[in-house]
Amino acid sequence: MKKLMLSTALVLTAGMALAESHSMTVRLGTEGAYPPFNFIDDNGEVAGYERVVGDEICKRANLTCEWVTNDWDSIIPNLVSGNYDVIIAGMSITDERDEVIDFTQNYFPPATSSYIAMSDDIDVKTAVVAAQTGTIQAGHVAESGATLVEFATPDETISALQNGEADAVFADTDYLKPFVDESNGDFMFVSDAVQLGGGIGLGVRESDTELKAKLDEAIASMKADGTLNKWLVEYFGEEAQTYE
Amino acid sequence: MFDFCADPKSLEGFQWLACYLTTGKHMLFYQSFVFVIVLMLITAPIALAVGFAGALASRSHIPPVRWLGVGYTSIVRGVPDIAFFLFMPLALDQGLEWVRHKVKCPDWTDAIRQGNDFVVCAEAKLPLSSSPQWVHEYYSIALGIAAFAFVFGAFAAFVMAGAMNAVPRAQMETAEAYGMTRRQATWRILVPQMWTYALPGLSNLWMILIKATPLLFLLGIEDVVFWARELGGRKTQAFDYPHPDWRLWYFLALLVFYLLLTKLSEIGFARLSRRLARGQATLAGMEGAKA
Numbered sequence: 001m002k003k004l005m006l007s008t009a010l011v012l013t014a015g016m017a018l019a020e021s022h023s024m025t026v027r028l029g030t031e032g033a034y035p036p037f038n039f040i041d042d043n044g045e046v047a048g049y050e051r052v053v054g055d056e057i058c059k060r061a062n063l064t065c066e067w068v069t070n071d072w073d074s075i076i077p078n079l080v081s082g083n084y085d086v087i088i089a090g091m092s093i094t095d096e097r098d099e100v101i102d103f104t105q106n107y108f109p110p111a112t113s114s115y116i117a118m119s120d121d122i123d124v125k126t127a128v129v130a131a132q133t134g135t136i137q138a139g140h141v142a143e144s145g146a147t148l149v150e151f152a153t154p155d156e157t158i159s160a161l162q163n164g165e166a167d168a169v170f171a172d173t174d175y176l177k178p179f180v181d182e183s184n185g186d187f188m189f190v191s192d193a194v195q196l197g198g199g200i201g202l203g204v205r206e207s208d209t210e211l212k213a214k215l216d217e218a219i220a221s222m223k224a225d226g227t228l229n230k231w232l233v234e235y236f237g238e239e240a241q242t243y244e
Numbered sequence: 245m246f247d248f249c250a251d252p253k254s255l256e257g258f259q260w261l262a263c264y265l266t267t268g269k270h271m272l273f274y275q276s277f278v279f280v281i282v283l284m285l286i287t288a289p290i291a292l293a294v295g296f297a298g299a300l301a302s303r304s305h306i307p308p309v310r311w312l313g314v315g316y317t318s319i320v321r322g323v324p325d326i327a328f329f330l331f332m333p334l335a336l337d338q339g340l341e342w343v344r345h346k347v348k349c350p351d352w353t354d355a356i357r358q359g360n361d362f363v364v365c366a367e368a369k370l371p372l373s374s375s376p377q378w379v380h381e382y383y384s385i386a387l388g389i390a391a392f393a394f395v396f397g398a399f400a401a402f403v404m405a406g407a408m409n410a411v412p413r414a415q416m417e418t419a420e421a422y423g424m425t426r427r428q429a430t431w432r433i434l435v436p437q438m439w440t441y442a443l444p445g446l447s448n449l450w451m452i453l454i455k456a457t458p459l460l461f462l463l464g465i466e467d468v469v470f471w472a473r474e475l476g477g478r479k480t481q482a483f484d485y486p487h488p489d490w491r492l493w494y495f496l497a498l499l500v501f502y503l504l505l506t507k508l509s510e511i512g513f514a515r516l517s518r519r520l521a522r523g524q525a526t527l528a529g530m531e532g533a534k535a
Binding site for chain 2: 162
């Protein structure tokens, strides 16, 4: 028993020493279901564009970062309640979200959203359109006059289209592109792409101003030296939008 | 896992499947089955203890204790499990942080609730934001277990209170005739005899507990449902093993797993109830004696 207590005490002090030696531990919350932005790879690790960007931001801001996955629909409430410190989940900067949390400057330029369907005669203004719950795309569909069906994960929207539950899917063009490319012509882009949101930024609690400043600085330096542009091309192809 | 898995995209047929089913992600999936079973084995005794205390409390002769016991069972039994399940961990977490905040940071002047944020000082955070990820994971699992124990404890309390009432009155009268105090009669006569009456109800609760474990998924814990959905979803070329939507097969595997688990439990409970009925003045006990 004494031995057990002693070893517990040792582990505790070692743990504390470890905690002190790190600058500051920041937990990055992501969805892990939105390739190529973020997804869980075959080893069970978070991967994708946001993984490399997030790791680099932490390195530059001198933070120790840990990755946490969380469902999309509770990703803002769980940030606010402190389950993690930063949202890095392909979240577009919008005024509505800005009232609840704060955003850093964007690390992904304002991009387009597109419709995909299984035949090209779909009228996206009247069709049944699938979108992920709580996204700017869902908001856009609701306003467009089409019938909106919402799903908890982006993957389910694609399945809904395949099953015929929906006539079209509306999501970020960069998310949809691989599905269109790999579908052997089953899926196709319909209607025009729509510009939505102010780019993708990191979400932080409104009370975390110090952390926000650090992250902003790191993102700015990555824009300045072209690191972000390199990865944008690597993950989203040659025609990806880049920073000037 | 295997040597030939080095280049997944060139594989075909059986080799592809063998590599696919042994990826790191699948290993996490298999682990989550063990996790579910371990979690139930931890939760069940806690819920049983809570239920036992609740049952004793609701039969107490001291009015406030009785009110507490009766209030607990009726409130929990009257509220949907899911609502309690979402409420409990959050309330417990914020409650604990609030207490720690009051103790550890008495000089803090800012409000704890700032608009949407629940802000306590850094030393009061649970777990500390500097803690490694596994601490956070175990903490949320512990909250989940507490929620399970709280909800299922109330049902167990009700079952056990009923079982205590089912013990023949003559048994207690005999105990009193022998000069036992109320306390002695409870522990020596009532409690040992009530189990045979409580078992059917408790085994039913265990089945419900097994089936309720996917609720963990709601708390963001990476359980079997999480991994089944994650693995089953359509995979593009961004992944090593692209495949179409296979959620049907993964959920089918879950179905088989849960059926097996409940079937095994049924067998276990049948044995236990035969054992507990032995020598009892009940129909089951008499049949056991004949055989």
